Amino acid sequence: MLYREAGQFKTSYDADMAIFPIAQDRWGMIAIVVIAVVIIPLFTSDYIMGSLMIPFLIWGLSAIGLNILTGYAGQLSLGHGGFMAVGGFAAYNLAVRVPEIPILGTFIIAGLIAAAVGVVFGLPSLRIKGFYLAVTTLAAQFFIEWVFANFPWFTGGTMSMTLDTPSMVVFGYAIESTRDHYLLTLGIVLVLTLAAKNMVRSQLGRAWMAIRDMDVAAEVIGIRPLRTKLTAFAVSSFYAGVAGALYAFAFLKSLDITAYDLFRSFLVLFMIIIGGLGSILGSFLGAAFIILLPIFINVVAHNFSDQIKPDFITNAELMIFGGLIIFFLIVEPFGLARLWMTAKEKLRLWPFPH
Amino acid sequence: MRLKKLSLSLLAAAMVASIGTPAVAQDKKESDPTKEQFIPFLTYRSGPFAAGGSGTASGGEDYLALLNLRDGGINGIKLVWEECDFGYNTDRGVECYERLKARGLKGAPVIQPWSTGVTYALIERSLKDKIPLVSIGYGRTDATDGRVFPYVFPMITNYWNQSSAKLRYIAQLEGGEDKLEGMKIVNLHLKHPYGNETIPVWNKLAEKFGFEVTHIPVPWPGIDQKSLWLQVRQIQPKYVINRNWGVSCTVPLREAARIGFPRERIIGVWWCGSEEDVIPAGAAAKGYITAAFHAAGRDIPVIQEIFEVVYGQMKGNISAARVGSVYYNRGVVTAIVVTEAIRLAHTKYGVGPIGGEEMQWALENLDITEARIKEIGAEGLMPPTKISCFDHEGGGSVRFQQWDGSKWNMITGWIPPYKDLVREMIEASAAKYAKEKGITPRDCPPA
Incomplete structure (x- = not known):
């Protein structure tokens, strides 16, 4: 019923190749964007925007980055947190040392620097595959953490390693309130998500998937493995870098290396595994699951704080969260995005299942 | 398949129910x-x-x-x-x-x-x-x-005053500030904003009193510190400052016992001075000294x-x-x-x-x-x-407490820090912050 496609004719190749070929999907997406751009900033509290939506969007962006590398190009990486750190520190140093560059330019350059670092650490991927590549990217994570912790130049000479991010001005407009931060984050995430969606549908994205599915066959049909893998590393690290910069500038408003530790790399990996490998939608679903669900459990549990001991609430959060991860991996090992795909396919055929 | 549907709908029902509950729970409380x-x-x-x-x-x-x-x-x-x-x-x-x-x-x-x-x-x-x-x-x-x-x-x-009070205590133990000259002290600190906070004050104190301080960062979360204690053994310091947190507080006590470094010369931060920090180390913790700003x-x-x-x-x-x-x-x-x-x-x-x-x-x-x-x-x-x-x-001011194997005993009265030196550093650092942030300091009479 929801998906009655009768009467939707595609009369040109462009219509057939649109991002959302089904009209209902198109309208649904427009509705989501309207909610995000208009409804949320106008009608929700600073808490929802600043503490739930901003981290959700930033981690979603970061997850898209890792999904491009791991989900689309098949290169397992445990260094994603490190690449986010590169973006964060690059943005900080650019903003402080070269304040002439507008902040959006700073984010883009920070992303490019992260991309360059990603390419360097992606070089071994031509020879190393699978779990062994995970180990070399793990080395990248440790190396990057070590560099930022031990060379005071990157932290402007402060010993405490924690820095306040400078204030931001976009086109002459000072970003001050939580709403400003939310809209800035949302704008960047929307643009980059659209870019990612189109990238994975393009020749580049198809080359990534060919490498992922069988690199020898891909090479035989004329895809250059090194260049394809390195572009995946570059694009992935660019997304990670921008997400890392936003994480420091728009969410924490402070920068320190412990915010990008190895645990974050695992967190992003869990996001894409639970959300769905090789899916842009899955990146956001996974981010929502990992970032918002524990907070949701915690808030709900606190409504019973008269009856339940506080230490039990804390552990209940971990237990319920862990239980749900196992549950979803058993029910749908291909992630939440596949769950949605299955539901959608059924809805399109409904009420005639065959 | 039926099980899958059933469990999914149960989950959905649970989520809906839990969204509904906050209102109920709040009604219950009369306030x-x-x-x-x-x-x-x-x-x-x-x-x-x-x-x-x-x-x-x-x-x-x-x-x-x-x-x-x-x-x-x-x-x-x-x-x-x-x-x-x-x-x-x-x-x-x-x-x-x-x-x-x-x-x-x-x-x-x-x-x-x-x-x-x-x-x-x-x-x-x-x-x-x-x-x-x-x-x-x-x-x-x-x-x-x-x-x-x-x-x-x-x-x-605060942490800087605490560190300087530790040094004054060390000077007391050694019998005077002049004995500090040429002494070797290791600052074993967690590599974390908290752990790094005291590096500047130790450098400053070392400069003033002529002792030698080596900062050894402990990688987070600091469960394995073997290689660091090899380094400590090479340096042969008179005192080791234990500036760790949680599990990483306990490890140095065991490592020190292993290389035979006396626990009486490990001086911990107050975040490394609880029962939970020393009991897991067992006998290795006996004699260990930490700072404290309140009694246990x-x-x-x-x-x-x-x-x-x-x-x-x-x-x-x-x-x-x-x-x-x-x-x-x-x-x-x-x-x-x-x-x-x-x-x-x-x-x-x-x-x-x-x-x-x-x-x-x-x-x-x-x-x-x-x-x-x-x-x-x-x-x-x-x-x-x-x-x-x-x-x-x-x-x-801070006091110092020592672990006797079963409880913490206060072993000193209130030991004052080198307040002038620390205040000077605090003002310099705060002024730098004010300048970066464009803050005009308020006008307050010095107390």
Whole structure:
């Protein structure tokens, strides 16, 4: 019923190749964007925007980055947190040392620097595959953490390693309130998500998937493995870098290396595994699951704080969260995005299942 | 397939039900917001630092419970609180702050993050929201300069004063400041904002007294420190400063026992000086010395009263065995400071819920005298503290305690820090911050 496609004719190749070929999907997406751009900033509290939506969007962006590398190009990486750190520190140093560059330019350059670092650490991927590549990217994570912790130049000479991010001005407009931060984050995430969606549908994205599915066959049909893998590393690290910069500038408003530790790399990996490998939608679903669900459990549990001991609430959060991860991996090992795909396919055929 | 459908619909039903419950739960509580004072608690009852987080939060809550049960709150205003567990993660800590800051009639009167990382992340937010950021015994040291940081209160004693007091204690042990010349000291610190906080002050002290300090960073979370202690053995220092946190506090004691470094010459930070830090090390911990800004144990009148009243009515927030432990008492001390400030605010703003701005005035004019401490029943638990607009620390002296294998014993009186030297550094650092942020320091008379 929801998906009655009768009467939707595609009369040109462009219509057939649109991002959302089904009209209902198109309208649904427009509705989501309207909610995000208009409804949320106008009608929700600073808490929802600043503490739930901003981290959700930033981690979603970061997850898209890792999904491009791991989900689309098949290169397992445990260094994603490190690449986010590169973006964060690059943005900080650019903003402080070269304040002439507008902040959006700073984010883009920070992303490019992260991309360059990603390419360097992606070089071994031509020879190393699978779990062994995970180990070399793990080395990248440790190396990057070590560099930022031990060379005071990157932290402007402060010993405490924690820095306040400078204030931001976009086109002459000072970003001050939580709403400003939310809209800035949302704008960047929307643009980059659209870019990612189109990238994975393009020749580049198809080359990534060919490498992922069988690199020898891909090479035989004329895809250059090194260049394809390195572009995946570059694009992935660019997304990670921008997400890392936003994480420091728009969410924490402070920068320190412990915010990008190895645990974050695992967190992003869990996001894409639970959300769905090789899916842009899955990146956001996974981010929502990992970032918002524990907070949701915690808030709900606190409504019973008269009856339940506080230490039990804390552990209940971990237990319920862990239980749900196992549950979803058993029910749908291909992630939440596949769950949605299955539901959608059924809805399109409904009420005639065959 | 049917099972899958069934479990999915059950899950969906559970989610819908849980969204519906908050309204129900709130209806149940009968409360008058004009007669209630909300106090937020940020804590971590899970993760590698749970021993600290659970002790401090429960101690604070139990003291508030004592005031509620014994006196009916403060001047008839009932104290209510809500916990938010952030697992010592900075991002979750910020989320907790945003969640709790607007609770109560006038919002949260204070915020105590119990984490140096979260303290840093909240400095600008708390200023914007006008909620005093109280960090007792941790946090950003240069915020002691209240002229630049009106809403940050690193009260009772900060890290730099603590470090300099440690050096004065070492000088006492050695028999004079002139004996420090040429001495080797190792600063074994966690590689973390908290661990790095004291590097500048040790460098400065080394320069002044002519000793040699080597900073050895402990990689997070510091469970394996073998290679570091090899380094310590090569350096052969006279003293080792144990500036770790949680599990990484215990490891140095075992490693020192292994290489035969006397535990009497390991001097720990107060976050490495709890029962939870030394008991796992067993006999290796005997003789270990740490700094302290409050006493441990249950024989302090106020702690006994909590035990009798709160735990007598089964209203305690932690297992009764931990009442009187170091972290627990630290929670009680901070709750005393906060409630005393609320009392003071009542005298100026009238009896009722207190908001952040009113609390800022109260904290800045807080004077907890020896006599008042006695009245509370906290003699020996905490030092007298007098805060001013100029000095947001209001104390600075520390004592030293030694582990005898079964309990902590105080082995010194209050040892003053090198306050002038530290104050100079604090002002320089705060002035740098003010310049970066474009803050005009307030005009405060030096106390």
